[in-house]
Amino acid sequence: MLASQSKWIFTYNDNQNTEKQPWSLEVEPIVKQMLYQRGVTTDEEAELFLNPTLAALHHSNLLDSIDKAVERVKTAIEKGESILVYGDYDADGVTSTAVMVEALRQSGAMCDYYIPNRFTEGYGPNEEAFREAHRQGFQLIITVDNGIAAVKEVDIANELGLDVIITDHHELQETLPNAYAIIHPKCSPDYPFKELAGVGVAFKFATHLLGDVPKELLDLVSIGTVADLVPLKDENRILVHYGLKQLKSTKRPGLVALKNASKLQDDVTEEDIGFRIAPRLNAVGRLQDANVAVDLLLTDNPEEAEELAGYVQELNTERQQIVTQITKEAKEMIETDSKHKDSSVIIIAKEGWNQGVLGIVASRLVETFRKPAIVLSILPDSNQAKGSARSIEAFDLFENCMKVKDLFDQFGGHAMAAGMTISLENIDRLREELSALADELVSEEDAKPVISIDQTVEVKDITLDMLKQLEKFAPYGMGNPKPIFHLVAIPSDMRQIGASKNHLKFKLNDQDAEIDGIGFGFGHLTDSIAPFTEVEVVGELTINEWNGIKKPQLSLKDVSVSDWQLFDYRRMKNWYTKISNEEDSYFVAFREDTNIEQIPVISSPSQLYELDAPVKNLYLLDYPKRLLELQNFLKKVTFQKLTVCFQATDDAFFHSIPTKEEFKWLYQLIRKRNYFDYKIDAPKLAKYKGWRLDKIKFMFQVFYELGFVTKQDHVIVPTPNPSKKDLETSTLYQEKLKAMDVEELLLYSSYVDLKKWLNEQIESELPKEEMAYGL
Incomplete structure (x- = not known):
């Protein structure tokens, strides 16, 4: 047996019947199944899913107050008023800011932008920033990716004579700000799609302001949408699909320089955004003022872009080093203190930890220990700690933290991630109470990472045509994950590869069909899977190209063996x-x-x-x-x-048995000589016949048992007139035969x-x- 490292969830229904669906689209049966699982049930929906079009975007006039907001901007342009775009410090926030600023500048507006400092101002609008905007002569503020909770701050702006237009996508609060206009999908009953990212809402505003879809902004939109982990469905899927194409050929100096820093050339995927581009943009706001990231996205000077991208790269490297150091310190604290090691929810705090990276550190701890983790930076001046939390699928952070909300000074988040401020004296109690809740809710199996499986397939059914059709399911992300497949087969040609031999190369065989496989980080399995053993594997199916030859390949995510x-x-x-x-x-x-x-x-x-x-x-x-x-x-x-x-072994019991002819020859020798001095004659006989001494000894033991020989004056002599007995009647001989059978079999x-x-x-x-x- 070999236990899986993850908890497998089969999301499909074996009995679902897509044949009854009105399919006329010519695609592989498994593609129909996959579309059906994603809620696609008609030809029209399937066509749009596989071939997205900008024409399918919802009209921006369905957003409440958008006409009023655009008219206010046009009035500001006519009057020469200054407009401030108020953004946020993450990748969604800085791309939203860049989209709004470009749209305003294309419209002829005088505008600038402002990103609050994560450490000194925190998230969202703040009173001092609005007062400073008033002092600098701004008449209109447009928020992007924030503002829906800024009730007090908008009231202050109104008192100062500032108009505020809010564009946001975050959850609505009980009371909405008294803003000049609010552009928000969830405030718009007629708007069909509620899951736009902040940059998506800003793009909608830009579309309405400019009177057409500004395709040149889609590269920025794709980055913010992927980075903010909103569901890649409906409009988000269309925006990212075209945004990736735009990003591939972008002429924007800042993105060209950022791609170079990220070691990206032509094709850019959603994974490249998620793991290369977005982390670099996020790194700026995690360590300092995020205005630099907006400067990079907006500059039209290639030399400045290269300089800014280099600076962003340095910040990202520094961010990685800080994360590594804090993670190392956190793991040492957990492993050396039973208070942390034995608790079902990890809560650790230390003075001096950078608040901007604590969410990343918490994620690393969850990966290592498979427990919810809260990582806090101690603020000694206020006797508080501030930080971030990440969780596992079986433990809803928001729901459980709300059960002990009185312990927090501030708290916000969702099921898998949260941020909080807490008094130092409440930390131990929070650990105890959340751990008690986790003990009730989380089993050992629940603590495993979850893999959701889309389909079980047979090796023989995996073809290049099928995989090419499945490639159209991209871009992947939240709400549209990469398909994960389940196969049952026998692996062969398993070998370790890579400089550290920590990766696994193999083939999967099922009858006459075969597919190549690669398992990054699975090199240890070469000694964990026995030959000719049927295994269950889950992974992604891809097309691997080598020397111009394209072949299907499985990228391994997990494996199990159900039998011994x-x-x-x-x-x-x-x-x-x-x-x-x-x-x-x-x-x-x-x-x-x-x-x-x-x-x-x-x-x-x-x-x-x-x-x-x-x-x-x-x-x-x-x-x-x-x-x-x-x-x-x-x-x-x-x-x-x-x-x-x-x-x-060298035990005579386990060597080849003498033949009947050999027994007969030795007995005739004894009868002819009439004696056999074992000590003297056995070595000579062994040399003459090439027999082992233990073989000769065994043959004499059989003769003794059958009464064919006896001892006389320390020599072996034949028994006169012995009874006739078959060799098979010897117990020793029979035991030897049985032993030989055991030896041959085992x-x-x-x-x-x-x-x-x-x-x-x-x-x-x-x-x-x-x-x-x-x-």
Whole structure:
């Protein structure tokens, strides 16, 4: 057996029938299934999903107050008023700011932008910033990616004579700000799609202001949309689809420089945004004022763009170093203090930790320990700690933290992530109460990461045409994840690759079909999966191109083996070097004289009979002289992994049996000579015939048993007139035959034959001799 590292969730229904759907689209059956699972049930929906079009974007006039907001901007332009775009410090916020500023400038507006400092001002509008905007002569403020909760700040702006237009996408509060206009999908009953990112709302405003879809802004829109992890459905999918095309050929100097810093050339995918571009933009706001990121996106000077991109790259490198250091300190705190190590929810705090990266650190801790994690930076001046939290799927952070909300000074978030401020004296109590809740809700299985599986497929059904059709399911993201497939097959040609040999290359075989596989970080499995073992694997199906040849390939995400496994170390020199320090390992010897100094503790078979649970790793160091003994053992002991370490011995009992002709020749020799001095004659005979001494000894033992010879004055002499007896009547001879059968089966049989015989013993009834004694 081999347990999966993740919890597998099969999201499809084997009984779902897409044939009843009005499909006329010519696609592979599995593509129809995948579309159906994503809520696509008609040809029109399927066509739009597979071939997105900008014409399918919802009209911007469906957003409440957008006409009023645009008229206010046009009035400001006519009167020469100054407009301030008030943004946010993350990737969605800075791209939203850039989109709004460009649209306003194209419209002829005089505008500037402002990003609050994460550390000194926090998220969203603040009173001092609005007062400063008034002092600098701004008459209109437009918020992007924030503002929907700024009730007090908007009231202050109104008192100052400032008009505020809010464009936002965050959750609505009980009371809305008294703004001049609010552009928000969730405030607009007629707007069909409620899940736009902040940059998506800004883009809608820009579209309405400019009177047409500004395609040149889609590169920015795709970055903010992917970075903010909104569902890639409906409009978001269309915006990112075209935004990625725009990003591929963008002439925007800032993005060209940012792509170069990210080592991106032509094609840019949503993964490139998520793992390369967005982290660099986010790094600026995590460490300092995020205005630099907006400067980079807006500059039209290539030299300035290169300089700013270089600075952003330096900040990202610094951010990575800070995350690494804090993560290291956090892990040391957890592993050396039982208060942290034994709690079901990790809550750690330290003075001096950078608040801007604590969410990333919390994510790393969740990956390592598979527990919800809250990471806090202590603020000694206020006797508080401020930080971020991340969770596992089985523990809803928002719901459970709200049960103890009185412990927080400030708290906000959702099921998987949150931010909070808490008094220092409440930290230990928070740990205790959240851990108690987690103990009730989270099982050991729940703590595993979750893999959602879209379909089970057979190797023979995986074709290049199918994979090319599935490529149209991109862009992937929240709400439209990469398809994960489940296969049952037999791996072969498994080998470790990579500089550190920590990756796995293999093939999957099912009857006559075969597919290549790659498992990054799975190199250790080469010694964990036995030959000819059927495995279940889950992973992504991709097209791999090498030397111009394209082939399907599985990118492994997890693997499991449901049956017990046999590992064969028979007749292997230094086999004990392959033994790892695995937990729950037992080393069993059937013979008392078996002694292997590399194995500190050797058990007898009977010592395992009282075990309640299956043995995880069972090593058989030798085999018994009678198969019945091993058969009984296999009935009484269950195991997940069996390793046979049988070695050839020098014991005469386990060497080839003499032939009848050899017995006849030796007996005639004794009759002819009339005596045999064993000490003198046996070595000579061994040399003459090429026999081993133990073979000669065995033959004389059989002669003694049958009464053919006897001892006389320390020499062997033939018995006068012995009774006629067949060789098969010798008990020693019969035992030798049985021993040879045991040896042939257990030591020299093929892997497949040995596994088959062991399986038969495990699955069959107890041998009759064993049952007769009631054992």
